[in-house]
Amino acid sequence: MGTKDTALALLLPLTGLAVWFAVSATGTVPGYLLPSPATVGEAGLRYMFGTAGQGPYAGRFPGDLAASLARVLLGFSLAATLGIPLGICSGRLALVNRLAASIIGGLRAVPGICWLPLALIWFGIGIKTTVFLVAMAAFFPIYQNALTGARLVAPIYYQAGAMLGVSRVRGVFAILLPMAMPNIITGLRLGMGISWAYLVLGELTGVPDGLGATIMDARMLGQTDIILAGIILIAVSGRGCDRLLVLMMRLCFKSARRQL
């Protein structure tokens, strides 16, 4: 990124921050609704690096992050493990698509939050409910993009493969998956984003740890600064996961490295 691009990318966030400073300094909005950036920064630092006893939530961030990451990664992996193969099959095999289309289309029409009551009955309060919600939500974009990617592979590439002596089974790994890779990655990234959204939803239900649990808990104690710090940290973690996901895919697959 050039200096100009960097400046442009920072323009809006910096403007927002300036407005926030101004609003807090002039007292337009009371502090219990919107604490000043300094207060939020302090709370955030205490939350991240403090030791227990320095104040509410001090030093709890590493534990919360670990708990949340475990839930996101479990749910997301489950969704990817099911979504990619099913999507690829539906994209290539008319029979599978016809079998799966109605049920998957129907399930997709259900807003993800509707699963919460059912999940609570099935799995109770705890990691399973969150993982279930995350997996349910992340599955659809992963499935749909894998399907599109597989469907878009032009027949000529299979013909080329067959003519070069690549069998159909080998072709799945040697041609189909690499060709569909850009779409698969789009699906994974969308799925990862949604995973974070549903993680917080799942954690609002009374689990003791996790980023979502902490901001919900802070609401009850009226700690708006912790809520804001938590939101910012969730945004940063989500963004970090997205970058990491792309990096991992690029490291692992030539087709990702050279087609993104």
Add this chain to the structure above:
Amino acid sequence: MRETAKQAMAAGGTASAMLETVDLSHSFVHNGAAQPVLRNISFTIRRGELVCLIGRSGCGKSTLLKIVAGFFAPSQGQCLLDGKPIVKPGPDRGVVFQEDALFPWLTVRENIVFGLRGGRAVRQARADEVDRLLDLVGLAGFGEYLPRALSGGMKQRVALARVLIRSPQLLLMDEPFGALDAQTRDEMQELLLELSRQRQQTILFVTHDVQEAVTIADRVLLLDRDSDGIREALQVDLDRPRDRTSEQFQLCCARLQQWLRQ
């Protein structure tokens, strides 16, 4: 220039025939109705021969080539390669497509060795061969490039190299230079003729370009949607390299043009 009757062409040279099609017919089904594309096509190609299939679009010339490639089976009749029926695609029949069919995530070198059996050791041994082939098709030094960095003509050179490394008995080319500019097309035709001469490569070449056919072909077969069998066949006995400005060249072209218009 010598012209032979098409019956004689079709029957002739079975002893040295590499490819033989026997009463090949094919129909595509559209909305439940069968649309015949090919009817009773019988012809042979001798070893080392360069045969051009010409015809207007929709006459079935690409379909015929794809049947020979083994991409699908004809409705009736059969294709024999060295006397054995063609049932599926294989590296003994290398295909160069009109469209870019290189794998976009593989370098030129990786595209060329794509699908070759054998472990690392075999691949290592193949590396020199790839270099020689790259040299042959005029792409020395481009081995590590990705296809998207290459021009249309260069991509077709890679497409050629990746089938040549398998030493195919028969090279099938489906309007391979159709999307190239005139200058590049001339260069590619020269390259193809050089290959055909050096390697005694047998080639079936589909084109709709009469001048291209007369430039490269030993024999031109004309297909027509409504005809039963190959409609016309023309033996092109002009000396090589062919002079496009010569009277005989022009005569050949004029004859094919006239046939196409009928």
